[in-house]
Amino acid sequence: xxxxxxxxxxxxxxxxxxxxxxxxxxxxxxxxxxxxxxxxxxxxxxxxxxxxxxxxxxxxxxxxxxxxxxxxxxxxxxxxxxxxxxxxxxx
Amino acid sequence: xxxxxxxxxxxxxxxxxxxxxxxxxxxxxxxxxxxxxxxxxxxxxxxxxxxxxxxxxxxxxxxxxxxxxxxxxxxxxxxxxxxxxxxxxxxxxxxxxxxxxxxxxxxxxxxxxxxxxxxxxxxxxxxxxxxxxxxxxxxxxxxxxxxxxxxxxxxxxxxxxxxxxxxxxxxxxxxxxxxxxxxxxxxxxxxxxxxxxxxxxxxxxxxxxxxxxxxxxxxxxxxxxxxxxxxxxxxxxx
Numbered sequence: 001x002x003x004x005x006x007x008x009x010x011x012x013x014x015x016x017x018x019x020x021x022x023x024x025x026x027x028x029x030x031x032x033x034x035x036x037x038x039x040x041x042x043x044x045x046x047x048x049x050x051x052x053x054x055x056x057x058x059x060x061x062x063x064x065x066x067x068x069x070x071x072x073x074x075x076x077x078x079x080x081x082x083x084x085x086x087x088x089x090x091x
Numbered sequence: 092x093x094x095x096x097x098x099x100x101x102x103x104x105x106x107x108x109x110x111x112x113x114x115x116x117x118x119x120x121x122x123x124x125x126x127x128x129x130x131x132x133x134x135x136x137x138x139x140x141x142x143x144x145x146x147x148x149x150x151x152x153x154x155x156x157x158x159x160x161x162x163x164x165x166x167x168x169x170x171x172x173x174x175x176x177x178x179x180x181x182x183x184x185x186x187x188x189x190x191x192x193x194x195x196x197x198x199x200x201x202x203x204x205x206x207x208x209x210x211x212x213x214x215x216x217x218x219x220x221x222x223x224x225x226x227x228x229x230x231x232x233x234x235x236x237x238x239x240x241x242x243x244x245x246x247x248x249x250x251x252x253x254x255x256x257x258x259x260x261x262x263x264x265x266x267x268x269x270x271x272x273x274x275x276x277x278x279x280x281x282x283x284x285x286x287x288x289x290x291x292x293x294x295x296x297x298x299x300x301x302x303x304x305x306x307x308x309x310x311x312x313x314x315x316x317x318x319x320x321x322x323x324x325x326x327x328x329x
Contacts (some may be wrong), residue, residue: 016286020298023305051229052302055222060288067241 012084015061021052034079039072050075061089094143097138102154104177110161111154111181112138115145120324121182121191121207122153123200126223126268128256129225129301130159133197136300136308140195143317149324152191154181167252167259175206182207193324198301199223205274211327212279213320216287216299220271224248227255245269280323282316293319295328 019029022044039045053075054065065088074080095115099109122137124130141151157177158166182191193211196204201217228244231254247253248265255265283291284299297312 012286013286020286021302023298023303048230048233048304051226051233053097054229055226056299056302058225059222060286062288 002067004012007086007090010061010089011082012058014082014085017053017056017060021049032078036076036078037076037077038081039075045075053081057085061085063088095142097141102181103158104180105158107164108182109155109157109164109177111143111152113150113152114141115148115150117148117150117322118193118311118328119150119152119191120144120320121178121194121209122151122176123203123207123302124153124156125197126156126199127227127258129198132301132306133304134305136313138198139308139313139319139321142322143314144321147317147321149321151195156177166264169259169261170263171271173264175203178203179206179208181228181301182209191245192328193320195320199268201273202268202271205276210278211323212276213323214273214279214281215316216283216301217273217281219273220268224265224269227260230256278327280319282319 015026015029015032018024018032018038019026022029022042024042024044039050050070054070057063058065063085069084074084098113099110100113102111103109122141124137125133137153141153144151151181154177155162157164158169158175182194191207191209193213194204194207194209195213195215196217197215197307199220201214202220204212204214224245225241228241228248231244232238232241234256242268244253248255249262252259252261253265254260260268279292281291282293282295283289285294285296286299295312295315297309300307300309
């Protein structure tokens with residue numbers, strides 16, 4: 001059921017999730033690159049937001065994220081999160 | 092035109108009083124609210140929709156579910172089926188409201204709308220119970236320094252009352268929510284945000300207000316949804 005997404009759609013979906021959950025302007029999130037630091041660097045990215053980002057990604061990408069797939073590294077940089085979301089949704 | 096007023100009163104349920112908010116006059120639209128913290132985040136948004144519907148000639152009723160909002164009942168006394176029962180008895184009590192023409196439900200409230208004997212249903216961003224319990228579990232994990240595993244939290248919540256994002260949920264409520272699925276009933280119109288890839292009859296631009304820590308509203312989203320509810324309610328009544 002994940003085949004409906006291509007890599008660009010995953011990128012767009014991840015950016016819209018971050019914009020929506022963190023309450024950041026879309027233009028700011030669109031400027032994120034692979035090295036942009038997230039958790040620990042963005043004050044909006046607290047532990048409650050981590051839960052919201054995971055659940056929104058699951059809903060919008062029709063994926064299931066297991067407990068043991070989530071660690072601090074995943075949210076450290078935008079690139080980590082994008083690689084993870086692509087691997088999950090395009091598998 | 093004067094702005095429609097929100098009115099508060101009680102309804103009876105199992106020998107106790109629960110609160111509801113209502114607005115406008117005309118055919119009744121019953122609102123099944125989002126659950127727990129999502130309701131707090133969406134309340135201003137839902138009241139904005141009620142205001143538009145009052146202007147469009149509808150009476151809207153927004154009940155507090157027993158154990159939430161202004162309820163004097165303890166949440167830990169309740170089970171999932173109590174919420175369906177409360178909505179059902181409330182909607183059928185001729186002393187409370189006229190027979191609703193439509194139930195408009197939001198997020199987790201959509202899991203309760205099949206309890207209501209209305210001819211038609213309208214849903215916004217409906218979600219299965221497992222998605223909501225995952226949110227609750229993740230919020231609990233995020234708030235715990237030792238980051239308990241999901242399975243451990245689920246097991247604990249099935250055995251004894253457990254706190255999730257400020258709500259102490261008894262096993263009978265948590266387990267029922269976890270297993271609740273959206274009823275597949277004819278005459279249901281579904282609206283979703285355009286960012287949500289799940290199928291829907293209507294896609295609208297907007298942010299998921301139930302995710303944002305500061306409760307807010309969205310003027311264009313509330314107007315767009317109210318217009319759609321009014322059209323659907325008129326089609327149902329025709």
